[in-house]
Amino acid sequence: MLEIKGLKARVEDKEILRGIDLAIRAGEVHALMGPNGSGKSTLANVLAGREDFEVTAGTVTYDGADLLACSPEERARKGIFLAFQYPVEIPGVNNTYFLKAALNALREARGEPELDSVDFLQLVRERVKLVGLDETLLQRPVNAGFSGGEKKRNEIFQMAVLEPRFAILDETDSGLDIDALRSVADGVNRLRSPARAMLVVTHYERLLEYIVPDFVHVLHQGRIVRSGGKELARELEERGYAWLDGASRNGRSAAPAEKSAARKSKG
Amino acid sequence: MGANTLAEPFIEDFARAESALRAPASPWLHPVRKAAVSRFRESGFPGRRDEEWLYTSVARVLGAGFRSTPAGAPPPAVAAGAVARARLLGAEAPLIVFVNGAFRRELSRLEALPDGVVLESLGAALAAGGGRLEPRFARRLLAEERLGAGAPPRADEAFAALNTALFEDGVLFETAPKRRAERPVEILYLTAGVAQPAAIHPRNLFVIGAESRATLVETYASIDAGAAHLTNALTEVWIEPGASFEHYKIAREGPAAAHVAAQRTRQGARSSYATWFVALGGRVVRNEITLSIEGEECESGLFGIYVATGERHVDNHTLIHHVAPRCHSREIYKGILADRATGVFSGKIHVHQDAQKTDAKQSNDNLLLSDGATANTRPRLEIYADDVRCTHGATVGQLDAAALFYLRSRGLSLAEARELLTRAFADELFLQIESLELRARLEGLVHASLPAAGAP
Numbered sequence: 001m002l003e004i005k006g007l008k009a010r011v012e013d014k015e016i017l018r019g020i021d022l023a024i025r026a027g028e029v030h031a032l033m034g035p036n037g038s039g040k041s042t043l044a045n046v047l048a049g050r051e052d053f054e055v056t057a058g059t060v061t062y063d064g065a066d067l068l069a070c071s072p073e074e075r076a077r078k079g080i081f082l083a084f085q086y087p088v089e090i091p092g093v094n095n096t097y098f099l100k101a102a103l104n105a106l107r108e109a110r111g112e113p114e115l116d117s118v119d120f121l122q123l124v125r126e127r128v129k130l131v132g133l134d135e136t137l138l139q140r141p142v143n144a145g146f147s148g149g150e151k152k153r154n155e156i157f158q159m160a161v162l163e164p165r166f167a168i169l170d171e172t173d174s175g176l177d178i179d180a181l182r183s184v185a186d187g188v189n190r191l192r193s194p195a196r197a198m199l200v201v202t203h204y205e206r207l208l209e210y211i212v213p214d215f216v217h218v219l220h221q222g223r224i225v226r227s228g229g230k231e232l233a234r235e236l237e238e239r240g241y242a243w244l245d246g247a248s249r250n251g252r253s254a255a256p257a258e259k260s261a262a263r264k265s266k267g
Numbered sequence: 268m269g270a271n272t273l274a275e276p277f278i279e280d281f282a283r284a285e286s287a288l289r290a291p292a293s294p295w296l297h298p299v300r301k302a303a304v305s306r307f308r309e310s311g312f313p314g315r316r317d318e319e320w321l322y323t324s325v326a327r328v329l330g331a332g333f334r335s336t337p338a339g340a341p342p343p344a345v346a347a348g349a350v351a352r353a354r355l356l357g358a359e360a361p362l363i364v365f366v367n368g369a370f371r372r373e374l375s376r377l378e379a380l381p382d383g384v385v386l387e388s389l390g391a392a393l394a395a396g397g398g399r400l401e402p403r404f405a406r407r408l409l410a411e412e413r414l415g416a417g418a419p420p421r422a423d424e425a426f427a428a429l430n431t432a433l434f435e436d437g438v439l440f441e442t443a444p445k446r447r448a449e450r451p452v453e454i455l456y457l458t459a460g461v462a463q464p465a466a467i468h469p470r471n472l473f474v475i476g477a478e479s480r481a482t483l484v485e486t487y488a489s490i491d492a493g494a495a496h497l498t499n500a501l502t503e504v505w506i507e508p509g510a511s512f513e514h515y516k517i518a519r520e521g522p523a524a525a526h527v528a529a530q531r532t533r534q535g536a537r538s539s540y541a542t543w544f545v546a547l548g549g550r551v552v553r554n555e556i557t558l559s560i561e562g563e564e565c566e567s568g569l570f571g572i573y574v575a576t577g578e579r580h581v582d583n584h585t586l587i588h589h590v591a592p593r594c595h596s597r598e599i600y601k602g603i604l605a606d607r608a609t610g611v612f613s614g615k616i617h618v619h620q621d622a623q624k625t626d627a628k629q630s631n632d633n634l635l636l637s638d639g640a641t642a643n644t645r646p647r648l649e650i651y652a653d654d655v656r657c658t659h660g661a662t663v664g665q666l667d668a669a670a671l672f673y674l675r676s677r678g679l680s681l682a683e684a685r686e687l688l689t690r691a692f693a694d695e696l697f698l699q700i701e702s703l704e705l706r707a708r709l710e711g712l713v714h715a716s717l718p719a720a721g722a723p
């Protein structure tokens with residue numbers, strides 16, 4: 001479904017992604033872990049089409065087509081969704097109004113008829129319960145004055161309404177209380193299907209107990225330095241990332257793991 | 268062209284129209300006109316270095332020149348649809364209509380006025396003997412008297428002096444004391460195609476009686492988009508003690524029109540006042556508001572929104588005099604500027620010595636939708652009292668890139684995302700309007716005037 005090859009990206013003069021290879025097939029859930037500043041959000045944003053990052057090398061194909069040539073909205077209309085690490089506050093833009101415009105843009109792209117207000121409201125009511133978002137937040141401007149957890153829930157709520165084919169969750173679990181974590185996980189698991197895939201960025205193994213990934217990757221200094229199954233997450237939880245300093249000083253020792261993981265994830 | 272060459276035609280206009288302008292029933296008026304024209308002759312128009320006209324050139328306002336329409340010109344025909352299209356309020360609201368400066372009773376709707384509310388032609392009132400209007404007419408504000416009356420003529424008062432000398436008609440709006448006129452009334456100044464670029468000088472006098480309450484909407488619009496004309500309006504507003512007045516002024520004249528206006532308001536004790544200026548049209552717009560808060564414990568709000576595209580130029584010039592103690596003023600102006608348009612905001616707050624416990628807040632935010640657009644913003648505070656709270660802030664920025672990306676990442680096109688964010692920028696201001704109906708109507712009007720939201 002998604003194939004990343006040799007992807008390098010920088011912002012201004014700083015190279016952040018330094019050669020990423022990753023293949024994600026329909027039906028799979030991949031977890032992406034790694035220390036602060038390793039480039040996880042950068043990768044997520046590059047995939048969603050943020051123009052602040054300049055792609056200097058590599059390719060990304062999605063459903064066999066060049067993804068990097070697409071505008072952010074084209075990607076969204078192809079079913080890509082990014083749940084942001086830091087959702088932006090947009091005062092003056094009503095949450096419900098915005099979501100209806102977004103859903104209808106996606107439906108149009110999928111060749112489906114526009115939803116009228118009644119059907120839309122019914123859908124919203126149902127999904128809002130699913131993710132445990134306070135319904136009054138829907139009448140407020142997008143994320144404006146939301147608590148950290150409310151913003152995260154709002155991202156998952158949007159995801160539940162838009163039903164993307166490929167979802168990227170960037171630390172959606174950070175700052176969530178236990179109940180919220182569970183409803184986020186429920187929202188994600190509900191979307192899991194053989195036709196869909198997901199990339200879940202997280203620092204915590206706990207989320208991965210609810211959303212069990214097929215693969216776990218470790219990003220370090222802009223490269224995937226290790227990949228493995230879900231047990232890798234537990235190992236990281238116990239060992240931390242200190243061993244990575246060795247890995248980065250001695251890139252070669254990390255390389256075989258990376259290659260085998262890449263092979264493995266292509267399956 | 269020098270400022271004084273520009274002045275000459277207006278002095279000629281006065282000489283030509285002088286006898287027609289006489290109102291025998293109001294003998295006090297003619298000396299006022301003559302004094303105004305002689306002040307204008309002495310001061311001329313403001314030059315390039317005039318402190319109050321730094322960003323707007325009079326030569327640009329006057330363009331190829333405008334002449335007053337000769338008296339007795341036949342009134343242009345106006346389709347009823349044109350009136351309906353220019354209205355902000357619903358058909359049932361009382362309405363007074365002027366076309367090319369002349370009152371048009373047959374287009375107005377004055378039957379529905381509630382008791383104690385006067386909405387009529389000022390020219391007619393003066394012709395019928397407007398003795399009671401004399402003390403209200405062309406008077407210095409208390410704030411100006413405090414600062415020294417009888418000063419030499421000033422160039423920045425040139426347009427106002429011209430209006431006093433040359434006005435033919437305008438609106439007299441009065442509410443009787445304790446009269447609560449809950450339903451808003453509406454004024455339309457329409458300009459139809461004219462053979463030569465015409466100067467029109469509407470003159471308004473609003474008197475909001477003690478403890479009464481009123482809402483008024485005033486629109487300036489061109490019927491023929493291509494018509495070149497100058498609107499030079501002067502509005503005097505008296506808000507008596509305890510009264511409450513909401514005033515909405517909308518300027519949406521055609522792309523060849525120049526609009527210059529001065530609004531001079533005084534507020535009596537414990538009164539409340541909200542005045543809006545919505546600038547959506549016109550080649551050059553200059554709107555001055557001078558507010559003299561003369562009684563204590565007043566509430567005042569000055570709100571402005573200006574939207575300009577192409578080469579258009581909008582200049583908002585405000586001056587709030589806090590003369591009396593314990594008054595609150597809020598001033599919020601927002602500009603949306605596209606293409607090579609220019610927006611100017613110059614807002615001065617003058618806190619006089621006795622105005623202790625003044626609380627004044629001012630802000631001006633500008634959204635630039637393209638690289639060629641310019642915003643000049645100039646807050647000015649002069650404070651002579653020691654126990655006051657005054658704040659001001661100004662911003663000039665573009666649409667937030669992170670917000671744009673967020674919206675696009677959900678599937679909205681770039682154009683939709685820009686439009687949504689631009690509307691949001693404007694809509695924040697409308698939250699200041701209590702009446703949901705008025706808010707919705709103004710929002711709709713402004714949204715329809717926003718530039719097509721393409722990439723810059």
Ligand SMILES: Nc1ncnc2c1ncn2[C@@H]1O[C@H](COP(=O)(O)OP(=O)(O)OP(=O)(O)O)[C@@H](O)[C@H]1O
Pocket residue numbers: 011014016034035036037038039040041042043052085
């Ligand atoms: N716009 C930018 N300008 C300059 N540097 C940037 C920019 N965006 C990201 N970076 C830098 O790129 C590096 C990677 O950032 P990124 O946000 O991708 O990290 P991350 O792995 O998501 O970290 P975290 O776990 O803290 O969220 C960091 O050093 C960050 O400071």
Ligand SMILES: [Mg+2]
Pocket residue numbers: 040041042085170171
């Ligand atoms: Mg991050």
